[in-house]
Amino acid sequence: MTEPRFHGPDFAALEASDPEIAGIVLDELDRQRGGLQLIASENLTSPAGLAAQGSVLTNKYAEGYPGARYYGGCEVVDRAETIAIERAKALFGADHVNVQPHSGASANLAVYAAFAQPGDSVLAMSLPHGGHLTHGATVNFSGRWFTAVPYHVRKDTELIDYDEVRELALVHRPRIIVAGATAYSRELDFAAFRAIADEVGAILWVDAAHFIGLVAGKAIPSPVPYADVVSATTHKVLRGPRGGMLMCRAEHARAVDKAVFPFGQGGPMMHTIAAKAVAFGEAQTESYARYAAQVVANARTLSTSLVDAGMRAVSGGTDTHLILFDLQHLRIDGRTAEARCAAAGITLNKNAIPFDPAPPAVASGIRVGSAAVTTQGFDAEDMNAVGSLVARAVRAEAGTADGDRELAAVKDEVTTLVARKPAYPVI
Structure with a gap:
């Protein structure tokens, strides 16, 4: 049997030499696996890509x-x-x-x-x-x-x-x-x-x-x-x-x-x-072409789900991987919505909307994206569930007994949802 030319660095070496940084890497892996990653500018690099970059x-x-x-x-x-x-x-x-x-x-x-x-x-x-x-x-x-x-x-x-x-x-x-x-x-x-x-x-x-x-x-x-x-x-x-x-x-x-x-x-x-x-x-693969099409389909499904839950999609929807939502009619600003979602294990970002009366640090909207969860294998049924969870989290008033209970309940459902189709299941 031929010996491999190179075994490469492994995580055990990092744990042995710098357990503090190793712990941070593991914590970030847990964060990515344990919640809904809806930042429109983020995704999950493939294990092959990670291997090339860490070479x-x-x-x-x-x-x-x-x-x-x-x-x-x-x-x-x-x-x-x-x-x-x-x-x-x-x-x-x-x-x-x-x-x-x-x-x-x-x-x-x-x-x-x-x-x-x-x-x-x-x-x-x-x-x-x-x-x-x-x-x-x-x-x-x-x-x-x-x-x-x-x-x-x-x-x-x-x-x-x-x-x-x-x-x-x-x-x-x-x-x-x-x-x-x-x-x-x-x-x-x-x-x-x-x-x-x-x-x-x-x-x-x-x-x-x-x-x-x-x-x-x-x-x-x-x-x-x-x-x-x-x-x-x-x-x-x-x-x-x-x-x-x-x-x-x-x-x-x-x-x-x-x-x-x-x-x-x-x-x-x-x-x-x-x-x-x-x-x-x-x-260049057919599987990637299917992925890209699913990214758009999932964004549209998520948009529809959140509109049905009472949010207003800027421009009426999406043709791409991202959607911008105006929260003014809900009397909730983007900064508050982002914080509530974070408490429920949902990562997204506050975002200014066109003609926004609020300052950028507060913002009147949120931006969500479908790329990362689609990499995890989410489909239309999953995206409808995601929409429901986001809508519930945005409306839950953190700091009140009812609001905190709702955020905890949403977080439990998020954990269950992502466990079925986790990020990096083989790492």
């Missing part, structure tokens, strides 16, 4: 790109990065891919560096209406270094006002138009954005961080044929390691690569790039 590839410094490194000894890690690039190109039909960004924000910084100069105008979705910090928020580099021009959703439909996007583009002539959001549940009209960008001579950047996994599984349309550049993360619906990526047209490849390295980053994290390759490979 000896972390030891290698590899500034540069495959075949053109600043360090010797990169011939092996070059293979990992090349595989990641080729798999992503095949998965998304992209001309060029860069898998080195450490995060979505790092990828977004590279977009600015590749296509704009400080002071240039950038047209992007307003943060309170669902946009992202890196799309021009004043507390972020994007709002300090560039002139942010926000567009909004319509008050009557809560859908992007494409007429306003065009009007603002004609007035401000932005260098970049950004399509993408973190709290917008509907599909984006990439063709409309492309037409507006062409009309004013702007770069069209699609920030697909939230929905790129649905694109990979062909559950929603792809932005790649329309965009000059697409930024994304690999750890949301895509179910890979924490990290970012960029895709662009061939003509922009050199500018994008230089914007990542040497402009914004030094050595790439080769262990994470290997884990990205694993995720891209997994996303």
Whole structure:
């Protein structure tokens, strides 16, 4: 019998050398297994992806790109990065891919560096209406270094006002138009954005961080044929390691690569790039396509369940993996709802809604997502149960006898529900 080439590090080594950190890892595993994980930007990386990320590839410094490194000894890690690039190109039909960004924000910084100069105008979705910090928020580099021009959703439909996007583009002539959001549940009209960008001579950047996994599984349309550049993360619906990526047209490849390295980053994290390759490979399978379709179906079922329980879905529902709910009519703010759900073993986040009268730290809404529980195998019946549990937790008045009893009862039901389809059942 042939001995394996490498047994690899195991958890026993961590327990022996640093029981304090080992205990934290186990506590987090228990937390993920023991409750409902409904954060829309989170998922459960596969055991194969975890193995790649926790590997000896972390030891290698590899500034540069495959075949053109600043360090010797990169011939092996070059293979990992090349595989990641080729798999992503095949998965998304992209001309060029860069898998080195450490995060979505790092990828977004590279977009600015590749296509704009400080002071240039950038047209992007307003943060309170669902946009992202890196799309021009004043507390972020994007709002300090560039002139942010926000567009909004319509008050009557809560859908992007494409007429306003065009009007603002004609007035401000932005260098970049950004399509993408973190709290917008509907599909984006990439063709409309492309037409507006062409009309004013702007770069069209699609920030697909939230929905790129649905694109990979062909559950929603792809932005790649329309965009000059697409930024994304690999750890949301895509179910890979924490990290970012960029895709662009061939003509922009050199500018994008230089914007990542040497402009914004030094050595790439080769262990994470290997884990990205694993995720891209997994996303090419039929089982992943079924998963992506189920993510959308589960989000819609959860939306319907919560609407039936008396909550108001912003824009009327969802086309993706996330839903935003307005709690104003229930006279409950988002911060309170988040805390009540946490007490019941349900993890979700408070979130501003369009035209929100409450400050962001309080917020009038909550955001929920279906990606992680779908990874656990939840189906429509489970999502209806999830909706009921969330609605009960939100309404339970913590600090009162009846409210605390209800939260305890909900937590017991959450424990029973997740035990049937646990996160990481074999770890």
